[in-house]
Amino acid sequence: MPLFSIPKEVAVGTAMLGVAFATGVLAAKRYPLLGFGTHKPPRGFGKSSPLSQYILDHSLREHPILKKLRMLTADHPFGMMMVSCDQAQLMANLVKLIKAKKVLEIGVFTGYNALNMALVLPDNGRVVACDINEDYAKIGKPLWKEAGVEHKIDLRIKPAIQTLDELLANGEAETFDFAFIDADKESYNEYYEKCLRLVKKGGIIAIDNVLWNGRVLKPRKDDLAAQCIHHLNEKLLRDARINISTLPMGDGVTLAFKL
Numbered sequence: 201m202p203l204f205s206i207p208k209e210v211a212v213g214t215a216m217l218g219v220a221f222a223t224g225v226l227a228a229k230r231y232p233l234l235g236f237g238t239h240k241p242p243r244g245f246g247k248s249s250p251l252s253q254y255i256l257d258h259s260l261r262e263h264p265i266l267k268k269l270r271m272l273t274a275d276h277p278f279g280m281m282m283v284s285c286d287q288a289q290l291m292a293n294l295v296k297l298i299k300a301k302k303v304l305e306i307g308v309f310t311g312y313n314a315l316n317m318a319l320v321l322p323d324n325g326r327v328v329a330c331d332i333n334e335d336y337a338k339i340g341k342p343l344w345k346e347a348g349v350e351h352k353i354d355l356r357i358k359p360a361i362q363t364l365d366e367l368l369a370n371g372e373a374e375t376f377d378f379a380f381i382d383a384d385k386e387s388y389n390e391y392y393e394k395c396l397r398l399v400k401k402g403g404i405i406a407i408d409n410v411l412w413n414g415r416v417l418k419p420r421k422d423d424l425a426a427q428c429i430h431h432l433n434e435k436l437l438r439d440a441r442i443n444i445s446t447l448p449m450g451d452g453v454t455l456a457f458k459l
């Protein structure tokens with residue numbers, strides 16, 4: 201799936217094609233695998249262009265163990281669910297910029313971004329990492345350890361809504377600095393609302409797949425994920441509790457800055 205004419209190891213992490221289906225299938229087991237595996241040309245914002253390649257070639261500074269995890273995940277049948285490496289790097293830079301200590305990862309998969317954030321957190325920092333599937337995380341765990349940051353990753357295997365409710369019940373509202381929402385799309389609105397309570401003023405919520413491979417333009421009636429994402433995009437635009445920026449990176453990411 202060479203979206204880039206660069207080494208496979210770089211292309212794979214950035215290629216998000218098929219994420220839409222893979223995520224839907226794994227998250228809710230509701231979506232047909234139609235189209236999955238038949239790799240269409242890249243999405244509209246020129247991912248295969250020489251300039252996109254140039255950007256990666258001249259900006260990606262990937263930790264060797266992150267790269268190792270990306271290569272390992274690329275071999276997984278659902279490897280395309282992994283966050284794109286350039287987007288992960290942006291999130292690490294943001295986490296560092298705001299001097300985050302406590303961050304949330306909703307949808308861990310093999311833990312590329314959990315590791316990515318753990319690497320830039322202080323030693324007493326924490327990633328509360330939510331997923332329903334422990335098998336995926338087992339792939340990444342040995343590398344979290346190898347990187348010496350396993351103690352910063354607090355993996356909670358249960359529906360993320362439940363973990364977020366437990367954090368709120370535990371008095372942890374307004375104690376998180378950063379949250380990354382990247383699990384089942386039907387729950388995005390709930391994840392956002394709960395994250396907004398858990399994150400401090402000045403904290404950031406990053407919401408992934410906000411372009412849903414272009415399907416937000418005209419969400420089909422039978423495409424619940426596209427509808428949920430589109431509704432949230434419309435809501436975020438008018439939400440006075442935050443400021444936002446939406447970036448055409450990966451499958452589209454919205455950064456919400458809590459006011």
Ligand SMILES: C[S@@+](CC[C@H](N)C(=O)[O-])C[C@H]1O[C@@H](n2cnc3c(N)ncnc32)[C@H](O)[C@@H]1O
Binds near residue numbers: 281312331383
């Ligand atoms: C797109 S992947 C996450 C990719 C990850 N952020 C990374 O760094 O590569 C989505 C993940 O959400 C998980 N997921 C789906 N439904 C969930 C739920 N209700 N609660 C928690 N996790 C869920 C899936 O098991 C899958 O691992």
Ligand SMILES: *[C@@H]1O[C@H](CO)[C@@H](O)[C@H](O)[C@H]1NC(C)=O
Binds near residue numbers: 439442443444
């Ligand atoms: C941030 O949000 C506030 C409140 O909605 C708004 O007045 C302001 O213009 C926004 N600033 C930016 C830079 O978007």
